[in-house]
Amino acid sequence: MVQLSREETFLLLTCRPDLTPSDDVRLQRIVDSDLDWSFVLWRAESYQTLPLCGFHLNRLALLPRTPEWVVHYIHMWSQLSKARSEVQFRRLGELLGHFRACDLEHYLFKGPLLAALLYSDPALRPMQDLDIMVRKADVWRVQKELYRLGYQHGVFNPADGVFTHMFRKITHQTLEHKYALHSVTMVEEIRPKFDTTLIAPEWRTRQIKSFVQDDGSVRMPVFVDIHFSLGAGMEEVDVWRGAGPRRLLGREVHCQSLTSVLWFSAARIYFEAYQHGTLKLQMLGDIDALLRLHAEDIDWPELLAVAGKYGFSAAIFYVLEQVRRLFDAPVPLKVLALLMPDQQGRPDEADFGDIVPKLLSRTVISDLQLA
Incomplete structure (x- = not known):
């Protein structure tokens, strides 16, 4: 242990x-x-x-x-994060309304959906960008509509607040091995209700990209990621399975199905940690909350089928088994038994072992003894 x-x-x-x-x-x-x-x-x-x-x-x-300095640090960081969330959700409402008006099929997923669905206050769940799924055949129309709204491809520099436009042409070749377009950005100037001189420069260059101007206003970029798949090689029917309208933040929003939210979140936290070194403990909390609030809505046979079809049963096993052990989250034991890697079967190239030590950057060597 x-x-x-x-x-x-x-x-x-x-x-x-x-x-x-x-x-x-x-x-x-x-x-x-x-x-x-x-x-x-x-x-x-x-x-x-x-x-x-x-x-x-x-x-x-x-x-x-x-300690007072700890309370101050948490309070100031959270205020800046909340200011960003308010801008993000305001822009998200405009985007989704425009997509509906243009009859562009879409659904909301990842950070915006998790924040609005699982948290009493969406600002408690910071997000880097807004994630929207569209049909692959519509990506050229979507790009055109985003530019019409003022979004552009490019790079925001938090050192000086300058956004550099870099147009990205969409071709069938560029889409072949991708599942999302290059991010688009809109920079908005806001005037927070707190002293912006207290914002640490490190915050603005790391998790909360922004720039504080001399007059105290903040240039806050809103990043939007347009996806047309959940992963390379995934069939469109599985990407869109179960997606539909849900009442969210006082309005009807087309959302990813709860079953897809669960398997996608579990696979994502696992592979981003092991393949990209991106440690998202936040997502472990998302999964725990999803299971506590919506366990009865999860289609477990569907989850097992998708996991087996795309080869990430082991990833989902390690994540769900740990939220069950650590947090007593309601995960059926029969499901875990079917997801668990088989020692006598063919080695799974996507099996990297337990997820929690990786998320905590903890080196764990098992104490083994020969028979």
């Missing part, structure tokens, strides 16, 4: 929007211990879970027992 540190336990607890009473007791005990807050803030910022840290500390009346 691997004994997690107090810091690792704090991070695992606060990556989730909803905790159990026993989780609350554990979190209170940890906060009252000798916690390495510098390490916690560094990792929580990279995971983008600082707003949830602040939420739970406030909910449990633990802020007075937390």
